Amino acid sequence: MKRYIYIAYALMLVLAACQDDKLGDHENSGNATLTLNFNSSDNTLSRAVSSDEDEQIISNAYVFVFNQDGSKVFGQFYNNIHQSKTYTTKVENIPAGNGKTIAVIANINTTIHDLNDTKLDAVTSKADLLALTSHMQGKYIERGIQFLMSGMKEGAELIANQNNTIDIPLTRTDAKVRFNVQTKEGVTFTPREWKIVAIPREVSVLPNTTQGQFEFENYFNSEWNNFEISTTNAITFAFYIPENKVNPKETIPAEGEYRDQYALREKQEKTPNADGSVTNGAYRYADQRATYVKLKGNVFYSIGGGQEISADVTYTIHLGGVNGVNDYNSLRNHFYTYTVTINSVEDIIVEVESTTGEEPSPGSEGDVVVAERIKRFDAHNEIFTTTFEQKNIDESLTWNVYTPFSNGAENENPKDYDWIYFNINTKSRNFYTETFVTYQGDNGVYTDAEFKDKKYQHPLDRYMNDINNGTQKMLNIKQLVSILKECKRRYLASQGNHLFDSGDKIIFTTYLKEYYYDVNPENTSETVENGLWKKFVNTQERVLNILSNLQYSQDQMSTKSIALYSIRQSSIQTMYNKNLTENFTAWGSEAIQDETLLPFETERTKTNRTYNDLNNGRKNSINMWIGNETMNWNTYIDPTTWEMQASYEAAKYKCLRLNRDMNGNGRIDKEEVQWYLASINQLSDLWIGENSFDSQSRLYKFSTWEENKQWYASSTVLDKDRQGLGTNLFPYTYRDIPQILWSSEGSTVGPLNGPGSITSTKVYYRCVRNLGLAKKASENDHPEDFVTYDAANRTITLTKLDPKSIRGFSTVEELPNHNERDVRGYNKPWNAFEINAKTYGNGLTWEMVNARSQPGGTNPVCPKGWRVPNQRELALMYSRMPRNATSWPLSDHFSRSSFSFNTAGGERVGFSVENEGSVYYLINHKDEDRGGVRCVRDIN
Template sequence: MKQYIYVILALGFFFLYSCADETFVKNTKVEEGIPVEVSLAFTREDVPEVTTRAALPETEENKVYDVRVFIFDKDKKLEYTGIVEYEEGNTAKKGIISNCEVTSGQKYIYAIANTEGGAGNFSKTLGTDIKKVNDLKTLVSELNTETDQRLGGHLLMSGAYVEKNADVLAEEASCLVSKDMSGKSLAGEIKLTHVDSRVTFKVGVQEDSKITFVPRTWKVVNIPKYTNVFSAIFDYASISYFNTSEKSFDNSTIVDTKYKGGSFSFYMYENRKTAIKTPADYNDRERQDKNDTGLNGDFTYADPYATYVVLTGDYSDGDKTSAEVRYTIHLGYVNDIASDFSSLRNTIYTYKVTVVGVKNIILEVESSQPGEEFEEKQPGAEGSVVVAEQSISVDAHYEAKNVTFRKNDLTNLSVIVSTPYTIGEEKYLINATTGVVTSTMKNDYKWVKFVKRTAGSGLAKYPGNNKTVSVNGEGVPTNDDGKHYLTIDQVLQQLYNKKDDDGSSYWKGKNDDKSVTYTAFIDEYYYEEGDKNWKEFVNVEDRKMHILCNTKFSQDKQSNLTTANIMISQRSIKTIYNKSADGYSTAWGIETVDETKGMPMENSGTRASKNGRYNTFQMLDFSKEEDNGGWENYLDWTTESLNKLKGSWKSKRYAEYACLQRNRDLDGNGKIDADEIRWYLPSTTQYTGLWLGKDALYPEARLFQKDPEKITNDGTDGGTDEDFRTNNHFISSNGVRFWAEEGAATGNTLYNVKNSKFNYRCARNLGGYYTGVPKENESVDDYVQATLDNNGIVTKIVLTRVDPLALRSTLETSITAAPEHTGADLNRPYTKFEVTTAVKGKCPAGYRKPNQRELSLIAGYSTSSIGNTASCTYSDLTYKEDVYYTAFWKSEDKSNIVSLNGSSSSSVTRCVKDVD
């Protein structure tokens, strides 16, 4: 029977629910060889409540599309085989196989369900190669592709006949058929069970904890490619394994805008492994042998082919400690048995992983230092941990923050810089006693510029890119006039030379509380064209500057600990584009978070839909002022939030000006030059791209940041339409309202945007078209390559320019119905797909109904009406349950709109087919 196993790793408790073993009837004498015609019943096992909707929906996972029955005689030779099919799938728990023509006597009855359209191929032809029971019992299923998903449903099942009130000593599949049974149904039934297991990981933090955990990636190692169709004592002997690529979590858990974990699910054939040595406890399961230098080798206790999961995420304790962590978790450990590494068929596993801290990683690093006794309490936990007194995290655009150096903290005058272009880490150290400098610093540290704050509590003024300070004869640079900036090595030199100076005005405060404050001007995370390509520095790890710091490493070099007085960390530009693809050179990216939420938009005039930078220039309309106007007419540079407008522009707190704040007066002349407007308000096409490419984005960069099942429409939770719009809708630079809670739905073109508040996300062009006055007809390379017929309707979509993390990795001839947000691969497109003309009724062979993202691409890139076209994707939103997405033509906009329609049917279907 199906087992429901919940594994709670943080607590070590396990709950195992299973039914008793099936029993079988004893044989009795009957007259052999008389022709009879009987009917058989089959049942499938109950399915528990689905713990995550990223797996197949409950009904699809258990549908039976076809059942092939095999009846063998007393010598276990095939006597009858037949098949019953259900075109739409049998969702009932039972079914009947009628009119099986056999002779009376001892029989052995088996069945296989979903033999066609599933994920696996059989080692024999079922209709001709099965002659004996042994042929059936040695039947092997091989996955068509190396996949951990079952997107088309048709999950393979197998089973044997079980007599009513069976005896425990009865032989498997045994049945006595007498002559008086002709025309009747046998009393027993065939019990069908899944060949796959379903594995769900739910990663979270302790309730009411200040800890945040942003889920990043997961992958599975050692998934079997083959399995016995019928359960056997041992796994298939000639087994081979594969690993999945890294994937985004299917769902995120967000509480009060804070990430608290996420979940994902996958399917796999059974893999029954035991320990090669007996581990003492749970943590030993991930322990690895160490070589002479302390580096990791093979697993000490786990079988080398046992299945395990590697998941990553970003940890923060809400105070001084942050970390990029990686956890390795072997499957198994049922009933607290540390030596169990098995994954059984027909079983649903739920692993609950609770992130409680990084103390064990810190302990491993600290105990790896010379003179310490090495301890590795949690071998499955690794990462890079940072403990900083002042932790400054900024987005990819231009930023300015104040940092404070305290006189008593100058015992370690050092900085460590980590960027995509540093070899390892670049370091700069001044010996606090001798003043001797040790440096591996080259060029990639000048992205932070410092100006000493002379007075007040606000920010210093940015002097301009070309106003650097040269070191004078004494090696003491100065920028006290506010007209020049220092680099970090010069700041450390200045701190060293002033460390014993008590009489100057350099230090502020009294006694042991003396300090000095600098404004740190952080450049945008962009390297100018030349020998650096934008594909090298987008979607990468944060670049970091650790000031007054020290870094230590674990013995195996898999973990490290950095302690710092000041940490400046900057997120990279995020993009949906495929950095590995050729054939294009320009793109666009976005910031990670919206720092000034809930802003109206001043100007809602009609603008170009694709060119967001051009649209933004038109909205700002600098031509009304001489030389485009001055920065201080728009922004207050003295506040760290960069969130206030000044003077006559104080009332203009609009989205377009918020994106203006992401830029900088680069030459320091006080005037807004066209070359300085690099960050802008995106267009509708770009927002749609962010939905298409959602799973390639860092979780915090995604537009929709909530649990769709907890979203309520206006009025149902006591809120207003204004609240609903502010919480869920985005505004584009072409004045179109983007409904993030519905994926890619749009509406209310030229809505009254001036009197309503919306979310937004600022964008930047990559590789070109990011300086100078923009032109309407110039734009970066599109992320979609669409082929249209003579009527302007899409016939083919190519997405090689889209990051593979956002796409489905396998070709599918069928995809089951699924929700838009939590459907995972079920609502992702393949890299290339073809589109049929309008079809009424069933799709042609090899084609299927599109999912929502595929339909959005067909609708968005067609220039004429595609008709009322259905998808197989429905809404996650509780108040729109079972409502499906449909495209329709909006004549006033002359475009196809995708929206929720109320059913999965429509007048036509534009069927799709994945192609290589």
């Protein structure tokens, strides 16, 4: 069974109908009237991207008329058009004659391109215009409604003293590309991220068949991006790039099957090394200016014999290929859909196992693990059992790791392996039990000197002696493998001094440490490295394989492991920008959402602790779980199963089990509380930064309205339900009323017993962790905010937010219609925005505000240059601005975003912040809820 990438191209070339008006021999002296119809192209495709009216908007246009000799006779800029698809204008007193050229350039003066009316004013001839290029002002792969368009009619005849009507079809200078990833039945692909390489920054304003290729300095690479949040669970992403016409560096020979020819598009030059490996160089056939996409993910499926395959893969796919394997073009106004079908990772395995350098799919790379047991865990501390049967152990048994710091097998001496420990389980009637052994503390592991104590013939003897005395320590992976191999040697020699039980098994309690590093394991120094967290968040799983062999491909870019166990741990997810060079603290989230709904707490308590911080979830959690008392781990958690005790099986406490008794004293010390229940503003920020996370980490993953699967309880408790008389016989008892987030609505927040009477509702919870703060940091210390709010200037600057969660373009107009789940960027914030000092539109409904807030519309609610904030911007304002009448003076303060799950004609139309910031909510009565807008504008 071989793995192929099948790429189906759905291609659109829109040719708007256009006829030459040949009216015979007429007098051509004098002036003519010209009526122009501008027509932006329709998006009528089969098997491709859906139609999008935003791509057809004509915001403004510059009109040229040239004589037959190319001299300019007319040039004028028409602003504030804002029409969809078609615009008609009339031009008077144009010199009549044959061979005229009429050209239209639309949608200039944007933040995307540097083309403006001043540059077009300077055009004096047709030749000037044909040679004109436009330069992108940033690294944009999104457009909003800012699509540069152009069209030209040549050979027109303008008849004097008549109205001459001419249609000018406008075509976008961009190509639109969508990737869909699908798999064969039984194969699972978990998407990670994607990026585009070699995007042209320059584009000819008008189509120019003679235009040469731009210099490579005019190309750029995108950042890594996450896949779209799809309501249909489709694995997809889309982007725009300027037209890129590029010739192949070398022609692929027309030999063999087409599939094999196509695979050569990604073939690289190979430079032999002294050790027999090769180093990849430039692409052999593709020019360096040919745009390509890299996408990453994990492929998983089962094979015969009870084995499973897990592979962390990277696929490289050059764009083009429509007109044969030597086509690397991405043409303007074309829409391409690439469907990538993953059947297996067999081609990667073939490459790894090849002794001749065979490379069936040069664009496929990955680390493939074939294992009997693949165990996946989240980023926090975890505990489980591993079972080793004597039949699976031999002298070749070894291990290897893949982490942000180390990759390699045992004989390559990787340093980053000290994140899994093993302690042998107890026996009952000479069979090991599954009951967990209590963690002995971070220092309860053998040092190398202890393990290799020369008083013993083999470390196994020391270990068995300690087991008999009840003084054994935990083993690291190196020590474990040594002991397992010695046990097998003695077993085969019929010696009794080994660890196998009557079932020929050894069972260990296995402790997985949190995916967090205080020091770099590859450094010999134990010095804490500032900003080290940036190296291990938002990255692929770290993996420990307990295996029998490890093989590399000739170019060292792919591997294959055969493992007994493959232990895989997800990284912490964060919305902070880890690529910033400055040192700062942050926080992040667990990666895998617990889908178990729980009550916030199971019973009323006599303890009346305070945990009301809107931002500091760790402080809240420490006060919630410990307070000023001495609390033991086994009060909350059963040490034999590491599950919550029955009376604490509640969302309020669940994050505690993600931590560990690091010093082994049995007490919950404050520095041991590293994972904690998110505060209410942290839950809101998880929505703000959702596009920076893997899809499995997002708060709401349903494609339909799920009324009982949307509430996330925070650690912020602003009110309590108190009962009793406060006497000895009838003391007060309390029930927390936590602030919750309605995840189906994005970032709507309020109290648990608020609207809807949900006091008994079961909830979700989300555990988070600080990044870059010392473990012994006080609970009052909290990470830096990714937002800077300047109250004096009323600005919000997303100084530390990851670019994936920032809109890919700025705008000076209202945002197009969108909802809170929009994937086009309309519900993302720009890098910074200003909040108007005044409010506008008081007394309007949300629908009235929306109707008056269309791009280029008349009678807008906001002043010129300002706009209605989208839902995420309003959430940022709500969480950072004071909740008082100065910030929120109206009855309601609306956002531009509609609600995606609202039924046709339903009442839940959009989002609002109530007077004095009392609540951020989803409007439930569209005609009754009236208010206005705190307008905003993008700033640099």
